[in-house]
Amino acid sequence: MPSTIPDIVISRLPVYLRALERLSQEGQEVTSSHELGKHLGISSAQIRKDLSHFGGFGKQGTGYKIAFLKDQLRQVLKVEREWQVALVGAGDLGSAVARYKGFTERGFHIAYVFDSAPEKINKRIGSFIIHPVADIPKVIAENNIRLAMIAVPAENAQQVAEMLIQAGVRAILNYAPINLNVPDNVHVQYIDPVIHLQRMTYYLT
Amino acid sequence: MPSTIPDIVISRLPVYLRALERLSQEGQEVTSSHELGKHLGISSAQIRKDLSHFGGFGKQGTGYKIAFLKDQLRQVLKVEREWQVALVGAGDLGSAVARYKGFTERGFHIAYVFDSAPEKINKRIGSFIIHPVADIPKVIAENNIRLAMIAVPAENAQQVAEMLIQAGVRAILNYAPINLNVPDNVHVQYIDPVIHLQRMTYYLT
Numbered sequence: 001m002p003s004t005i006p007d008i009v010i011s012r013l014p015v016y017l018r019a020l021e022r023l024s025q026e027g028q029e030v031t032s033s034h035e036l037g038k039h040l041g042i043s044s045a046q047i048r049k050d051l052s053h054f055g056g057f058g059k060q061g062t063g064y065k066i067a068f069l070k071d072q073l074r075q076v077l078k079v080e081r082e083w084q085v086a087l088v089g090a091g092d093l094g095s096a097v098a099r100y101k102g103f104t105e106r107g108f109h110i111a112y113v114f115d116s117a118p119e120k121i122n123k124r125i126g127s128f129i130i131h132p133v134a135d136i137p138k139v140i141a142e143n144n145i146r147l148a149m150i151a152v153p154a155e156n157a158q159q160v161a162e163m164l165i166q167a168g169v170r171a172i173l174n175y176a177p178i179n180l181n182v183p184d185n186v187h188v189q190y191i192d193p194v195i196h197l198q199r200m201t202y203y204l205t
Numbered sequence: 206m207p208s209t210i211p212d213i214v215i216s217r218l219p220v221y222l223r224a225l226e227r228l229s230q231e232g233q234e235v236t237s238s239h240e241l242g243k244h245l246g247i248s249s250a251q252i253r254k255d256l257s258h259f260g261g262f263g264k265q266g267t268g269y270k271i272a273f274l275k276d277q278l279r280q281v282l283k284v285e286r287e288w289q290v291a292l293v294g295a296g297d298l299g300s301a302v303a304r305y306k307g308f309t310e311r312g313f314h315i316a317y318v319f320d321s322a323p324e325k326i327n328k329r330i331g332s333f334i335i336h337p338v339a340d341i342p343k344v345i346a347e348n349n350i351r352l353a354m355i356a357v358p359a360e361n362a363q364q365v366a367e368m369l370i371q372a373g374v375r376a377i378l379n380y381a382p383i384n385l386n387v388p389d390n391v392h393v394q395y396i397d398p399v400i401h402l403q404r405m406t407y408y409l410t
Contacts, residue, residue: 005407014403018382022359040384078406085402096301097398102382106399146409147402154227171405173398177223177307179245187408189401193302193378194311196394197290197352198219200376201283202210203392204351 005076009050015040016047017073024066032063083108086140086169088160089151090115090130093175097151098125108147112139116156133160140167147171154178161188210281214255220245221252222278229271237268288313291345291374293365294356295320295335298380302356303330313352317344321361338365345372352376359383366393 019039023031033044033051040047051064054072074080087098087110098113113128115121120130131139139145148169150157157176164172171187174180177195180188224244228236238249238256245252256269259277279285292303292315303318318333320326325335336344344350353374357365362381369377376392379385382400385393 010407011404013407014400015384017403018397018400019384022383039386041386076407077403078409079403083402083406092301092304092306096297096304099297099301100398101297102397102399103402108399108402147405149398170409171402173401173405178227179220179224181244181246187405189404191396191398191401192223192307193305193354193396194307194313195219195223196378196396197288197308197313197376198222198282198284199216199394200352200378200392201288202215202218202281204283204375 005053009053010077012042012050013073013077016050017070017077017079020066020070020073024070029066030063031066031069036064079107081107083147084111084143084145085109086112086114086136086145086148086164087128087151088114088133088136088148088164089175090117090120090125091151091153094151095125097149097175098128110149111143111145114139116152133163136160136163137167140164140169145169147173149173149175150180151175210258214258215282217247217255218278218282221255222275222282222284225271225275225278229275234271235268236271236274241269284312286312288352289316289348289350290314291317291319291341291350291353291369292333292356293319293338293341293353293369294380295322295325295330296356296358299356300330302354302380303333315354316348316350319344321357338368341368342372345369345374350374352378354378354380355385356380 019036033047036047037044085108087094090113098110103110113125113130114133114136115130116133121132123130146169148164150160150172152160154176157178158180161172161180161182165186173189175191177192182188224241238252241252242249290313292299295318303315308315317336318330319336319338319341321338326337328335351374353369355362355365355377359381362383363385366377366385366387370387370391378394380396382397387393
């Protein structure tokens with residue numbers, strides 16, 4: 001397995017993994033780049049090329065063994081283990097994020113929830129106790145947490161990101177509708193549904 | 206203004222627009238490709254090139270007038286008007302989507318909410334009355350709705366998408382963790398936070 005895989009390939013692997021997990025749930029054991037491509041709207045040539053980065057996955061004509069390919073992708077993406085995630089923000093958006101069942105089902109465990117509102121501290125969202133934002137440095141560092149989700153208002157997001165990074169976080173999923181300035185060794189991904197809607201209206205007549 | 210702008214450029218315009226709206230809220234009137242690039246982590250050359258598709262926006266040395274550029278981008282993206290959106294799925298995820306204030310604030314009005322569970326029909330989520338999925342064809346067609354969001358379980362998403370498309374929907378924001386097969390004239394964007402987390406774990410040590 002090569003030590004570096006192009007970022008663009010890495011960005012597609014979780015989508016392949018999700019499709020494979022689905023096929024596997026449906027009881028299927030073998031697939032092809034053609035079938036995957038049809039499911040995903042990606043060319044089979046692209047899929048073969050992406051998967052060839054790991055070498056020897058599929059054989060021409062025999063297809064991919066789903067269980068094996070799934071395991072390989074999980075290892076490459078480092079999602080064969082459970083990840084602890086910190087969530088900052090326990091308002092409407094943060095509460096919805098905390099309650100979303102899909103994280104735990106797919107290997108991401110929200111370990112701590114933080115908020116700055118004094119009236120929320122020590123209250124609960126579902127099974128989570130809300131901790132004060134002031135505890136971020138101690139809790140993140142002591143528990144060696146590398147992943148965080150930000151669900152605070154846009155105007156507070158940059159400051160929260162800096163606290164998290166200072167404490168050791170290296171990957172942030174940002175739900176606040178604002179871009180974050182982070183050092184090169186920190187990864188950020190964004191979730192802003194309005195951006196996605198605005199990417200489509202251009203095409204509507 | 207050219208009739209076709211590359212898809213990759215279109216996909217970046219909403220991010221530029223969001224940054225401009227923020228600068229504008231902060232009282233700023235003029236910006237530069239350099240400043241925008243710093244905010245967004247995109248090279249200033251890229252930004253100048255993207256914005257040059259519309260011709261004559263910024264002048265070398267004088268920068269971009271934010272109000273003007275914002276208006277232009279809103280027109281190009283067709284978000285100077287309000288869009289009516291249908292939401293299918295009124296479970297945990299759909300309810301969170303329905304309650305998210307960011308849509309209305311940024312020009313997307315959830316006009317109808319649908320669910321298939323008989324016990325939910327005619328109940329409310331916030332201000333929305335839940336309609337039966339069986340009403341999708343009639344309601345979507347009569348109200349000429351082109352945009353929809355899907356927040357149903359993965360196993361029902363494809364079928365719901367087909368109903369929506371049949372009724373006239375041409376752009377779908379899919380929160381269900383599954384890829385949709387749609388005709389070429391239909392646009393789909395995906396929101397799956399686990400995919401975003403899995404795109405970052407590869408880089409963590």
